[in-house]
Amino acid sequence: MKSLLIINRQAPWSGPGAREVLDIALAGGAFDLPIAMLFLDDGALQLKPQQQSKALQQKDLSANLQALPLFGVESLYVSARSLQERGLPQDSISLPAEVLNDTELRALIERYDNVVTI
Template identity: 50%
Template sequence: MSQKSLLVICRKPPYGSSAARDALDIALSGAVFDLSVSLLLLDDGILQLLPDQNSGKIGEKNLNAMLGALPLYDIEQIYTSLYSLSLHGLEAERLEPAPTVLSATELQALINRHDVVLTV
């Protein structure tokens, strides 16, 4: 039996709601159950990858530790779109971890090749 694949899509910023944390929790949980997990951060979701976040001032936990744990769970496929980067004036190589940047056509292909797609 082949390994099932899970794509978790998050469009929410890292703070202000639990959506970003929930997306990471789902990704980590899927990996624990031997799913091949990919993470797609779109729109404000890409802000999760900004380095050196100091969320203590707003009374929220920093997501950097959860992001740092992704490779430990064999989640190394993190994607974003050209649009999401340009929306926030970001460069992929300055993000941690640096995502693979996809065009609109490549995004559709990514979604199509996964068995399960969850949007948080």
């Protein structure tokens, strides 16, 4: 069975992209595909705790994010650089994602059969 890495580069409230990438991951996980998710660039902002979605008249994505392991998407990663550039301390992220440096990110991407960037 082919493995899939989904690279999520979408900020939580920048449009429908953030929700769509989560839907892809949840659907793939429901079919027992080996899926991992990498939060990169503005996608790291999805891991910021206590988001204020109602102020933007958006639906909160945190429940979907918390459901990822329940749907078989247990391998979660985030870029250390992306966290640092956005002022997010590694110990404050809302999911148990493994924090990777740039070298580790390249190795991660090479391990997967298919890579989708959204």
